[in-house]
Amino acid sequence: MSAPFRFPRFFVTTPSPCPYLPGRTERKVFTELSGPHASELNDALGRIGFRRSQSVAYRPSCQGCSACVSIRVVADDFAPNATQRRLMRRHADLVVTACKPWTTEEQFDLLRRYLGARHPGGGMADMDEFDFADMVEQTPVKSFVIEYREPSGEDGRPGRLIGACLTDQQGDGLSMIYSFFEPDHAERHGLGTYIILDHIRRAAAAKLPYVYLGYWVDGSARMQYKTRFRPVERLTAAGWQRFDPPEPSPVPAGREPLPSKEVPIG
Template identity: 35%
Template sequence: MSDLSELRFFRTPAHPCSYLEGRQAATLFVDPQTPLDARLYSELSRLGFRRSGDYLYRPHCEGCQACIPARVRVADFRPRRRHRRLIKRNSDLTVSEEPARYTREIYRLYARYIDQRHGDGDMFPPSEEQFTGFLTCDWADTRFHCFRDADDTLLAVAVTDHLDDGLSAVYTFFDPDQEARGLGVNALLWQIQASHRLGLPYLYLGYWIRQCQKMSYKSQYQPLELLRDGRWRLHTSDGG
């Protein structure tokens, strides 16, 4: 399907926002009966949609536009000094590209990460069914990029979707006991580099939320483009 005007959408009822206290949120989903493929996914990503499992969605909240789609302009990205230090710190890691599927090793790392980092979030408690339903997809071109140390111990997994104009950083989880490595930031820097190697112009980061610390960090990856009023515009403030 290439005519986006023919798509059907469903809006969820209002519910407490996960990011901004005291706010109500709603989500717009593409009709689950719609035949989806990587090409349509790419088109909708340019309109600010994200993937969760087999579903495509974007925030659609009454009276609030705090969640702004963000993407890194890859060719112009220059790592900062702290980024270069972090890359050097993790230079002993190797990265392998693996199919996006359940394995006991990968799930074990995911469960530890959710238990220790997101025990108060929507994904707790983790389960094998939830892992598969959240991260894998039948119609998307999804890869698990696995970061391992010299002992072949799995330390981080960057779940990455391949779009026609970039990579999409779907989710990253890592060993919560290896905080000094900065594994989450390292994985994102690797995804930027991977986009560049593949000749793709963008890395899609999901939603930037100025008022939410755990989402506002994305502005440190410059140049960053934000989707406002239907147009991708350069965001000039680094927000820290």
């Protein structure tokens, strides 16, 4: 006989500087994901705007501010725009593999290059191999590292790793926990966008209705890329609803929009 489901205990972090909006503070509410019902709890919390970090589910709980909005792409109804179609053709030769959530030295080296170029001095800048292993491997739910490699060489060896994403498979979709990619690859412009496009394709093929992109912050320029994937839904007091935010400005050639820094609570 299985143990009865226990309602989780929630905790609140102390206020700290907001990483998205200058001059504001952030606070998170969180709970532990553990035991035989961790996946079910993660699914339920994901539907009400929580994100996972290792064995913790969290969401913003800031006093006097509700700028962080949970968003998800409707995979079946997604229609790529002209720029996204070009990126899909450009990167169609990449070898994509869903790997078990175990870290490799190659993944960590790619992460270090990415953080050094895109987030120097950020919250993850001092991450070492053990921190990276904890981020990927300490998962109580069904998770993968999706790897993106250049085509194999003539010798048959695997091509160079140029992108990766830690991804959870939830009951109703894929949740992109953290993605990173080769930051200065002149021939592979748009890798970050392509990784999201590939997740939308994967979700639709698996008959999973959504791809969860985390939080969108109106007013934070580096978060606007998330609204380029339409149709998109946001979580409101009345539940998930489609919305049509203004189209973000085009990305200049050679510049990829910066992903949000959804770092572990610690």
